[in-house]
Amino acid sequence: MNSLKSFILTMGACVGVPTIVMTLVPYGTERGRIAVAYQSVPDPANPAAPPKDPEEMKGLYYPVNYSGDRKRGELVYIQEGCAQCHTQVVRPDYAGIDQFKKGSGREQEYAKDQPVAVRQTHPWDYMHEDFAMFGIRRIGPDLANAGYRYLDKDGRPDAAKVNALYQHFYAPRSLRGWSTSPSFKHLFKVVKKEKPEGSADALVIPANLPLEAGMEIVPTDEAKALVEYLLGLKRDAPLPTAIAGTPPQVPAAK
Ligand code: HEC
Numbered sequence: 001m002n003s004l005k006s007f008i009l010t011m012g013a014c015v016g017v018p019t020i021v022m023t024l025v026p027y028g029t030e031r032g033r034i035a036v037a038y039q040s041v042p043d044p045a046n047p048a049a050p051p052k053d054p055e056e057m058k059g060l061y062y063p064v065n066y067s068g069d070r071k072r073g074e075l076v077y078i079q080e081g082c083a084q085c086h087t088q089v090v091r092p093d094y095a096g097i098d099q100f101k102k103g104s105g106r107e108q109e110y111a112k113d114q115p116v117a118v119r120q121t122h123p124w125d126y127m128h129e130d131f132a133m134f135g136i137r138r139i140g141p142d143l144a145n146a147g148y149r150y151l152d153k154d155g156r157p158d159a160a161k162v163n164a165l166y167q168h169f170y171a172p173r174s175l176r177g178w179s180t181s182p183s184f185k186h187l188f189k190v191v192k193k194e195k196p197e198g199s200a201d202a203l204v205i206p207a208n209l210p211l212e213a214g215m216e217i218v219p220t221d222e223a224k225a226l227v228e229y230l231l232g233l234k235r236d237a238p239l240p241t242a243i244a245g246t247p248p249q250v251p252a253a254k
Contacts, residue, residue: 025094065128066232073229076222077133080184087135088144088233092120103141107148109161118145118236125235140181147234157231163204165227166219174209187223190215 066074077083090098090105099105099117107116121144126132135142150165152158164175170188172179193199193216201224202216211217219227 021094026092029092029094069225069228070232073225073227074129076187076226077229078131080226083133083135085137085139085181086141086143087138088121088133088142088235089135090118090120090142090144090235098142105142105145107145109149110151116145116148118148121235125237143230143233144235145233146230147232150231162227162231165230166203166223167205169223169226170203170217171209174206184223187220187226189218189220191218
C-alpha cells in the first residue's frame, strides 16, 4: 500500500513539476505584458487629425522586415554555420540568467553608464525570418541583441568597434591572443593598395597581424552584408499581443 502511495506521488510529481515550471510559471510571467498599440505616423497632409483608435489598429503591428544587405547577411550567417556556435535567444528568466549576463542579455558594451536590459525573446521576434536562427549551442556569445554592442554612446555604429568586428572575423586570435572562434578569412581579400592611403573600407589592423608592405585587407560583399546583419540584430520591438487579453495601449509620447 505504502509503495502504491509513493508510486502515485512520484508520478504526480513527474507530471506536476514540469507543468508548473514549463507552463504555469511562463504563463504567470507573460500574462502581465501589455500590448503596445500600433500608432500610425501622423498624416503629413493633415497632422491635426486624431490618432487612430488603438482597437481598430489591433493586429497591425509588425516587426520590421529584413531587406538588402541585412537579408543577404542572414544568408551568409546560415552558410557559414554561425548557428553552430551562437544562439539568438534570450531565455525566459525562469530558465536561465540570460537577462543579467553580459553577452547574453544585458548589453553592457553600449552606453556603459546605462546598460541596456533586453527582454526575453518572443516568437514574434522571428516573424519574417525564413529560418529562426535559434542556434545549436553557445560556444560564443548569444547574438539576439548583438546590434547593441557595436554602438557609440549616441546609439550610432562605432567605427572602431565595427572595425574590430571585421578583424575578429579575419583573425580572431589577433584580438584576444587565444580564441576558439574560427577565422573567416575567405570573406576577405588581401589586395595591393591602389592608393598610398589605402581604400576606404580596408581594415585598420594592429601591428601584430602580419601583412606584406603595400597590401591591405578588404572585406568582400559577403563580409559587409554579414556585419550589416549583425548590426541590425535587436530583438526588443514592442510586443503586439498580450495573452491575458489586456487591450493594447498607445505608448506615451517621448
Ligand atoms: C566554432 C565556433 C564558432 C563559430 C562557427 C562562430 N563563432 Fe563567433 N565566436 C565564437 C567564440 C568562442 C567567440 C568568443 C570570442 C572569441 O573567443 O574570440 C565568438 C565571438 C563572436 C562575436 C563577438 C565578437 C566581438 O569581438 O565582439 C561575434 C559577433 C560572432 N562571434 C559572430 C559570428 C558569426 C557571424 C559567425 C559565422 C560567420 C560565427 N561567429 C561563427 C565561436 C564561434
